[in-house]
Amino acid sequence: MSRRALTLLVSGFLVLALGIGGALVDVPYVVLSPGPTENTLGQIDKQPVIKITGRETYPTSGSLRLVTVAYQGGPTSQIDLLTALRGWIDPTVAVVPQETIFAPDRSQKEVEEENTVEMTNSQDDATAAALNELKIPYRTVISVVSVAKDKPAAGKIEKGDEITSVDGKPVTKTEEVGEAVRARRAGEEVTFGITRGDEDLKITVPTVAADGEPVVGVSMRATYKFPFEVDINVGEVGGPSAGLMFSLGIVDKLTEGPMTGGKQIAGTGTIKPDGTVGPIGGIPQKLVGARDAGATIFLTPAGNCAEALKAVPDGLRLVKAETLNSAKLAIEALVSGKGKVPSCSG
DSSP: OOHHHHHHHHHHHHHHHHHHHHHHOEESEEEEEEOOOEETTSEETTEESEEEESSOOOOOOSEEEEOOEEEEOOTTSOEEHHHHHHHHHOTTOEEEEGGGTSOTTSOHHHHHHHHHHHHHHHHHHHHHHHHHHTTOOOEEEEEEEEEOTTSTTTTTSOTTOEEEEETTEEOOSHHHHHHHHHTSOTTOEEEEEEEETTEEEEEEEEOEEETTEEEOOEEEEEEEEOSSEEEEOOTTOOSSTTHHHHHHHHHHHHSSSOSSTTOEEEEOOEEOTTOBEEOOSOHHHHHHHHHHTTOSEEEEEGGGHHHHHHHOOTTOEEEEESBHHHHHHHHHHHHHSOSOOOBTTO
16 A cells, blocks of 8 residues: 555544544533524414504514524533534634533523523513503512522412512512611511402511521512503523514504514514613624524614624614614614614714
8 A cells, every 4th residue: 555545544544533533522612503583573383473462453564573592502412522613613603611601500401491581571571661662551560489488478478479568668669678678677577568369468577687688588570560461472482682572563563554664674682661772692693593584674782783793794784772762763764764773883
């Protein structure tokens, strides 16, 4: 055998060995890639993404598309070296250390469950923001999420209770309840006004010290009582980043005349009840997913503009979104051709 043939043969064996080794060696990285998109004005499995019951709705057109990031890897399903190498080569995906997605003290299941909770909360906040934008009143209530078994509230306050007052003073924010409890000294009592089903109750609970502060042992969150029903169906999508697009979809359905004018619009961003849009992660992958789905306009949180400008695909226009109202006005300006459209570039 010639030296050249032997060299080629050995090289071939080395490449084969590296390939087999790469396929067998797991690495602690996660591959992020463009995920599926959904039109909030459309349907999933023949069911509307946004269904409004008890209030008149109007026809829509075009798309207000939420975008997602898909991932491979995680503590229970680590990727192999070859998958990571392919990801590093592909400009449309990102390969990041596993701990940036899954904290060392959190299991993959816990992270996924948290994403589900965040999605549910974002849907409620999106509905609240949309109704605020449309000047439709609703009530905010403080709901008990859980009660610690080893704290004074156990057996007195129950999960699902609504806290309406503390020591006779009405409360509408979880912060107000926390401040009222912390204003006591450990061992002093606090009287809560509670709505439980159809009953209005007064429940007195002593405080105890925990981490240097008085507590009673309840976890709470703000929930909303809307004047009509808004159901949002997004399948397996999790996380809070679709809030802006949910709000816009709700506003469009509750407003006469299609908002988009038939345009293909995508976007992302968390939403607060006051309409503030917050930044999100995975913006390069979301831009690619939006363009692949046919979008020509992308509503971009102001906090993501710098990163988005470095990754925007050809044919996709970045529109800066700081609030729900500014995003809505920007879409109206795009459709009418009148007015200023805020841009990520200035």
